[in-house]
Amino acid sequence: MKRCRRTRTRRTSTPWPWLALLGLVTIHGSQASASMKEGEPEGLQPGEEPIALEVPSVSTSPSTSSDTSSTALPEMGETSGNARPTALPETGEASGGISRSDDPAEILVNANRAYEATHYPQAIEFYNQVLATGAGDGRVFYNLGNGYLRNGQLGHAIAAYRRAAALRPRDQEIAANLAFARKSTRNDLAPPSPTQLQRTLFFWHYRLSRAELLHLLVLTNLSLWLFFALRRLHRQSEVLRWLSMVALVLVMALGSSLALRLARPARVAVVVPQEITAHSGNDAKTVVRFKLQTGAEIRLVERRTNWLRIELPDGQQGWIESQHAEVVVEG
Numbered sequence: 001m002k003r004c005r006r007t008r009t010r011r012t013s014t015p016w017p018w019l020a021l022l023g024l025v026t027i028h029g030s031q032a033s034a035s036m037k038e039g040e041p042e043g044l045q046p047g048e049e050p051i052a053l054e055v056p057s058v059s060t061s062p063s064t065s066s067d068t069s070s071t072a073l074p075e076m077g078e079t080s081g082n083a084r085p086t087a088l089p090e091t092g093e094a095s096g097g098i099s100r101s102d103d104p105a106e107i108l109v110n111a112n113r114a115y116e117a118t119h120y121p122q123a124i125e126f127y128n129q130v131l132a133t134g135a136g137d138g139r140v141f142y143n144l145g146n147g148y149l150r151n152g153q154l155g156h157a158i159a160a161y162r163r164a165a166a167l168r169p170r171d172q173e174i175a176a177n178l179a180f181a182r183k184s185t186r187n188d189l190a191p192p193s194p195t196q197l198q199r200t201l202f203f204w205h206y207r208l209s210r211a212e213l214l215h216l217l218v219l220t221n222l223s224l225w226l227f228f229a230l231r232r233l234h235r236q237s238e239v240l241r242w243l244s245m246v247a248l249v250l251v252m253a254l255g256s257s258l259a260l261r262l263a264r265p266a267r268v269a270v271v272v273p274q275e276i277t278a279h280s281g282n283d284a285k286t287v288v289r290f291k292l293q294t295g296a297e298i299r300l301v302e303r304r305t306n307w308l309r310i311e312l313p314d315g316q317q318g319w320i321e322s323q324h325a326e327v328v329v330e331g
Contacts, residue, residue, distance in 0.1 A: 278318025
């Protein structure tokens with residue numbers, strides 16, 4: 001008598017983690033499409049004054065200085081969302097007093113006070129001192145950009161705003177002031193930036209800073225090894241199998257993004273003088289190919305001694321003197 005062998009059917013489970021990941025991509029992609037339109041929040045119109053940072057423990061009376069252009073410029077002291085300069089203690093001096101110090105906290109307070117007193121060159125000097133100590137962050141670059149913009153240095157302002165946006169890519173106040181500064185330029189050149197499709201498909205690459213990418217990569221990598229360890233104890237668990245696969249995909253995506261930023265950071269040259277000429281070679285005696293105005297943002301192709309090779313959006317290339325541009329490396 002033959003014994004009937006019972007066949008075992010393998011039970012399949014719905015790949016719900018993959019569906020959840022697809023939903024996350026769709027949600028974040030739609031958010032990126034809505035909020036990253038040229039880095040400008042919805043409702044900001046030409047000529048409208050953008051939101052600026054509030055300075056803690058400093059008089060917030062608006063400036064009426066007329067030493068800048070007639071275009072509306074950002075004011076310190078307006079309330080804004082989550083972008084605020086680092087809260088620091090008072091220096092113990094009388095109100096409005098400014099003193100020299102080696103403490104980055106006191107230097108930042110002095111910078112804020114100088115800005116409120118409309119002493120913009122002094123405020124710029126203090127903000128640069130804070131950054132030179134390594135204690136600055138995206139909010140300090142933002143305030144530095146405001147100082148440059150108020151002082152009529154449009155090229156330096158755009159460079160500072162770009163550095164602030166690289167450190168705080170989702171900050172709407174930084175994006176608004178950067179867009180505002182770009183509207184003040186006399187250039188018709190579109191700044192180097194990824195397409196909207198790229199921003200949507202690879203939202204984590206463009207909406208996360210390098211530090212955030214690194215932190216998430218560490219967390220997902222630890223989660224991946226934890227799921228692998230648990231699977232050795234529960235080999236039949238479909239949930240752990242899918243979680244391990246999702247964690248592996250996240251590690252690969254975040255790791256590739258971080259490696260791309262480290263290996264090939266975006267390099268942009270921002271024109272500082274009112275007008276410069278681009279030559280056919282790295283010599284002032286060569287043929288002039290085109291001219292650029294202050295605030296122009298151009299992709300940097302090559303860097304040589306005292307010269308930069310740049311490329312316009314239409315593919316034209318030229319050489320400009322390095323002293324005429326501020327190079328921003330966004331990695």
